[in-house]
Amino acid sequence: MTQTLLLLPGDGIGPEVTAAAARIAGLVAPDLELQDDLVGGASIDAHGTPLTDDALARAKDADAVLLGAVGGPKWTDVARDKRPEMGLLGLRKGLDVFANLRPAYCFNALVDASSLKREIVEGLDLMIVRELTSGVYFGQPRGIDTDADGTRRGYDTSVYTSPEVERVTRVALEIARGRAGRVCSVEKSNVMETGLFWRNEVTSVHQVHGAGVELSHMLADACAMELVRNPKQFDVILADNLFGDLLSDEASMLTGSIGMLPSASLGIEGTPGLFEPVHGSAPDIAGQGLANPCAAILSLEMALRWSLARPDAADRVMGAVAKALEGGARTRDLGGSMSTDQMTDAIIDQL
Structure with missing residues (x-):
């Protein structure tokens, strides 16, 4: 066909x-x-x-x-x-x-086009798996309101369900099996309830479906730092909608140009x-x-x-x-x- x-x-x-x-x-x-x-x-x-x-x-x-x-x-x-x-x-x-x-992979011919040193990015090959249809970009309620006293406020809601976390985690695990076999899940479990929920759910999915894949966890801000300090430590990075958006744009610049x-x-x-x-x-x-x-x-x-x-x-x-x-x-x-x-x-x- x-x-x-x-x-x-x-x-x-x-x-x-x-x-x-x-x-x-x-x-x-x-x-x-x-x-x-x-x-x-x-x-x-x-x-x-x-x-x-x-x-x-x-x-x-x-x-x-x-x-x-x-x-x-x-x-x-x-x-x-x-x-x-x-x-x-x-x-x-x-x-x-x-x-x-x-x-995020760095072509050999573009190693020197990266803003980072050659030894940091040469041979770089990582994959970011970002949840795409839920989280703070889609959660309700959201809006910009004015309170009775005239104070304006803007708000968004980050929401995840168990099935939403499970299905994207299983994709990350499957991709890792075809690579180096490592998944690093990132969130902000130290300050966000959805972050703690994400960490717990990813851990549970890994226990059932993660045979042969090593799972680790990292706070999203720490991951942002590590991406420019030692990006080759990562194989597959699993993240929610918001943090996956930010981290993948950061990772793109390791390769020399977002145009790649x-x-x-x-x-x-x-x-x-x-x-x-x-x-x-x-x-x-x-x-x-x-x-x-x-x-x-x-x-x-x-x-x-x-x-x-x-x-x-x-x-x-x-x-x-x-x-x-x-x-x-x-x-x-x-x-x-x-x-x-x-x-x-x-x-x-x-x-």
Whole structure:
């Protein structure tokens, strides 16, 4: 049966890097059916909403979804529930992609592009597994109110259930079995009830499902420090929605540029995954052909590997990116001068 990859380019540099990934897909998986739709600000402009019911339905029917980026200053004054970012959150919730995989590996050719010393990042290869559909980003109640005495207050609620923690923990354990066999779960159990709940639930899941995997725990602020002190101590880091968001962005800079980092968001087996570069929409360089396409291309690599069951094609993409970098291919964020298209051409040359 023909497999379908739905492209949601989004805003800012999203259309540019998604187009680059589509060019690669056409070479390594020419039988893959590519479709496209709108999300984020582009969808607001066209339909008045950041995610239409039709676009979500098409995402659910696809075998995998590749998203570019959403957001930008154009939509700053839009009501919060209609902002471009709500399209992304709606996709995550609608697809029920509860496990966000953010690898942080340092290509040999980019060791000296990192802001950390060579000995700290050379050979770095870790995976952050972030819970994606619950926690403080989705908990209720939330809002901004004014008390009777005129005092304004803003509040969000962090909520987790046992099944939500169990399913993402089992993903982290399974991934660790294919790596070095270590999971470090991070939270703030010293000051947060949900942190203590998270630690207890992860421990319980490990006791039942963690055979062959070593489990450790670390406070999130300590983990942030250790990521820049000794990142190679980690194999798989498991975190809730908030801390996973923060730590994965920190880890991205260990590799030389956030423009190199892909991500995968997975649900239950047999459902489409959502794949997207970690970088944002970068409106300051949008439309100028300056964006690094590697994160989007490597997000395609993850889609080929994790949702489309095409590991050979995924290996070709990974190898081509590595060889292009070894050959000196660099966009501006990596200290070079190549345009988006030129960087893509360099990778295609290796294919």
